[in-house]
Amino acid sequence: MLLVQHIRDHYDQVLLGLKKRNLVHADAALQQVLALDELRKSSQTQRDQLQAEANTISKEIGILMKEGKTVEATAVRDRSAVLKSQIKELEEQHEQAEEELKTLLYTLPNVPHEAVPAGKSAEDNEVVLTHGEIPTLPEGKLPHWELIKKYDIIDFDLGVKIAGAGFPVYKGKGARLQRALINFFLDQALAAGYLEVQPPILVNEDSGYGTGQLPDKEGQMYYATEDKLYLIPTAEVPITNLYRDVLVNVSDLPIKNVGYTPCFRREAGSWGAHVRGLNRLHQFDKVEIVQITHPDHSYEALEQMNSYVQGLLQQLELPYRVLRLCGGDMGFTSAMTYDMEVYSAAQERWLEVSSVSNFETYQANRLKLRFKGEDKKSQLAHTLNGSALALPRIVASILENNQGPDGIRMPKVLHSYLGFDRI
Template sequence: MLQVPFIRDHKDVVVKGLAKRNMDATGMINQVISLDEARRNIQAELDNTLAESNSLSKEIGLLYKSGQTEKANLLKEKTGQLKELSKALSDDLNKKIAELNECLYKIPNVPNDLVPSGHTDEDNEEVFREGEIPQLFEGALPHWELAKKYDIIDFELGNKITGAGFPVYKGKGARLQRALIAYFLDKNTEAGYTEYQLPHLVNEASGFGTGQLPDKEGQMYHVTADNLYLIPTAEVPGTNIFRDVLLNESDLPIGITGYTPCFRREAGSYGAHVRGLNRLHQFDKVEILRIEHPSKSYEALDNMVNHVKGILQDLQLPYRILRLCGGDLGFTSALTYDFEVFSTAQNKWLEISSVSNFETFQANRLKLRFKNSKGKNELAHTLNGSALALPRVLAGILENYQTKEGIIIPKVLQPYTGFSII
């Protein structure tokens, strides 16, 4: 959530920045400024009313002590009127604050200057590419056919048990999935991230804290009886560890990692481009999160990008990095880099990671602050990234490592799987 003082003092900057998202935010920004002005006026009137009431109360006490009962009773009537006024003003203030927050919740983060203009993912900017795209033998198969051939993932069984988008991993497929999770977590902890096991359901406050609510409400599975949500990513419970927390500057930076299953109702359209592991309702992901000093968050973002690059280099998968344009940028992000692995059998790029800096946008919602060197409370910056999302990494391994004899396991994973070929 954007900070009201920043909006008020930098209106033109905010409107211009949000134009990169292909939106005219002038009306919304003017509404925020107007609501905030009304809120401040009510607050000032309430403060003055309470101050007058407190002053009269002290005067009444002195009058009673000095025996001036009649005068004290007259003032007491006035304090009663002031109390009624202050209650009415307090109710008006709460309503105005609610209106202001409702408006603020609808405004996305302002893109960083590095974010390119554009409308769709076709306008994203490729900033890096690495790895040789393998030449597959004639008759090479896409991963969903390989999964069936080697009996390692059963999509039909998952459809029977739950529905489309809930695959069942079997035998060496399940072992490879577990190996990837363990390898990713080990890489992250070796890089200094503290491992957490996190809840798979969160409350409404957590959803609002990281910006999934109200923006992505339709994409989340909602347990209505308990008003809980299945997590779409470990970012939500992980970042909410620090909701309503005041850190010391010396506590920064903080880095955590965690494996969770992830659940998303909206899995997109149907067809060949979303077959197999390309898009699921339930999938596994290992996440990295950072809480940073504002002056160091973009250095941290670069380090996170390099960390994910290192994992893909170890897996020896061809990949590229895209800087997302304004039209493809997530609601809460100021700058996002997407990693895509090349699926040779499908002849297409598959997104496997997003690494983002949210600056103070989430921290403002979360009330995540630290006490700076001057002793003042300051909002921290939050960042997160997938390291990595498993389904498309697994698809890339199955397709790019296939041979006529079977699927070779990347060398870095063989100590985790206990086998070198499927």
């Protein structure tokens, strides 16, 4: 959530940023934010003054009663009644202004960093770099949804029986590949100084608001109505919310957490052509890294996470490219996002396998995640996260890129985790 103070102090910059996201009514919305904030403040000032008077009167009544001056006490009590109704009126005005302000702020996305390119869609994303050789596959190459049948390692039909479309069943070497990747990713993160956590995969409403899934993406999460809990779409939600309403010491920064969780996405309305096989699922596995940093160092951390994820892809011997997302393609809460895409040689297309973002104070403001600095004043920290990595498309590209006449070669780095080197 944007800070009103920041909007007031850097109006033009905020406006420009929101326009980069192609937000049509940015100017009107920001003007309304400021107007509502003025109303909020003026009604509070008036209310506080009247309340102060009422408090004084109450004390007087107490003293008069004690002295037995009931007649005088009754007289003062009348004044109190008048104040009470005025206070109530101002109170309602104040609450309404506050409520409207909050609702409006929830509709405003984060302001993109100045380095974020303008643009409307994925077409306008900036390719930062491309790495690795795109393999040339022999005649008769198969897309992964054929390969998994051929080698009987993932069964979609069984998943349909158990749950529905988009819930694959991993079998045999397929299941072991999943487990190997998860362990490899966790071990790598540990070596890079991340603390492993295992959070709940159902979260409450407050957590959904904390990281910005609510109210923006209400329909994209599975919801257990009986208990009012959401299935997490990403470990970002529970892990970042570990630090909701937390005041950390500046010396504890940066905080680095990693967690493996399954992720659940309803993907309402997004099924169609390019989503066969593992390309889009309702349930998938992901290892997520989260950092909480001092505002001065969040972009260093973003670059660090960027190259960390690239390191994973290099070890997995996958050709990839890094994109800097344009304003139009970036997530609601992000200030800057890098996407990593691997090349899937049988589908002959790039697949997004990671998204690394800096949210600056946008989430921290909702979370009330602050740190106490050297000046002993508390201020909002910056939050970041990134996939490191999401499994299905990694599996898809490993299968496709490494297929050959004598099976599918596994990346060397996984051999010890797998216990086999070929499927």
